[in-house]
Amino acid sequence: MTVHDDPHPESDVEDQGLFSLNESVSSRAYVADIWKRRDFALSLPIEELQSQHLDTFLGNVWHLFDPVISAGIYFLVFGVFLGVGAEVDNFILWLVIGVFAYDLTASTISGGAKSIAGRQGLMRSFRFPRAIVPISNALGHLLSFGFQFLVIIACTFATGIGPSRRWLLLPVVVLLHSAFNLGGSFIAARLNDSFRDMQEIVPFFLRLMRYTTGVMFPVETFFGKNALIDFVVRANPLVQLINFYRWVLIGADLNIGLSALALIESFAILWFGFRFFRVAEYKYGKA
């Protein structure tokens, strides 16, 4: 090794304020950095929504059709064939709300799992807080949910229920639901980045959730017989989150204790997911 004369003798070197790019910053600074790039976090999903489905004839209308068709199938199977809808008031609307709300969680979490892999190009080209990737994924799904919500509103009016004062609580419900979805996405994103097999496992997990969160039949119908199973199923915050929508929109019953638990759980999942995701911050996009 050849080292030539040091052009900068040690004595007059000023090395104030050097920092490492691989050292994790405080959560506060990290969140501030995300906030600074909020336009980026929002433009990413908007851009994607615009360019998605451009190759299909009906384009973005599929965002609306997809859950409507699912709800129709569930109505046929659970309402007509199995007859579980009999004990539920307003079963069709009850079902539509459940399907739409559940689909938001399912698409956000499965999209979140794939989000890091899908943004490799951006992450290799630019340095930004990686949490923006699952956040913008969640925002994107929330935006399409906004359009889908118009269908729910239309159904509500069609069945003659119409708006009530409870509707004012909708933003709070959506906020809670989003906290849960985002926390779940953070966890799925990190797991999927470490083990690509997660991508195959997540759909099974989501399918299990679909049948245990009271999307197409009330959880009490099948799980109510055993007290322990009943509690385990109903302590899942998603059961209560879906129920919040029904409580607000069509006046379903609310279990105060479990609802409070769901509120705490949702924010705990967000908090845990965020920390869990950040542990691997400097590994995303580098594999």
Next chain:
Amino acid sequence: MTSLSVKVDDVHVDYEIFSERRAGLRQRLVGGKGSGRRVIKAVNGVSFEAFRGDAIGLLGSNGSGKSTLLRAIAGLVEPTSGEILVSHEPKILGVGGALMLDATGLKNIKLGCLAMGMTKDELAEKVDEIVEFTGLGEAINRPFKTYSSGMRARLLFSISVSIQPEILLVDEALAVGDRNFKDKARVKIESLLANAGTLFLVSHSTGEIERLCNRGLWLENGKILADGPIADVIAEYGVDT
């Protein structure tokens, strides 16, 4: 008084290569023999200090670790061991990488600028200038996936140079596009350099390095072979290869 801008202290960057495919759960759990794991030491114990005013050319054959070292300084690769300290967040100019394939060139410019931390106002101010610089004309409204590799490189380069960095890392970015664009790119880099504190340049053109840099680092197999005034290092490099 000279000020330190980059301090690289005994940095190693290892890559794990899975010869079969991306690590699956089974491979991770079973590991060991038969999992096809190999470790490549891309950067193998590099230490040096860079100062404000340094324009450092990185020399070395393909696979010598130049680009990996540059990406590590940029914070895009995490060192396996050792430490890299910087005085400002470095900006890397590269030609690789894809943005959003389905979005138009123009939208990619906007997303790239926002990703770099520009606000919407700053973006609005700069976007025309960037579009103009790409020289892509009408093609700017076509989806990124329809671009040729030269056009993609021009777009990425134009986004990257829209911010004046204190520490500038250039990885083969001068080889971008056609001759016209190359000249424009060179002028732009020279002007960024005039205002940048520190420059690192990876290029296969020794002439380019000699013209733009005042200091040379010669890397081979992830280790520094020579570090000193550019003319001396190029002379040594030339003798050996």
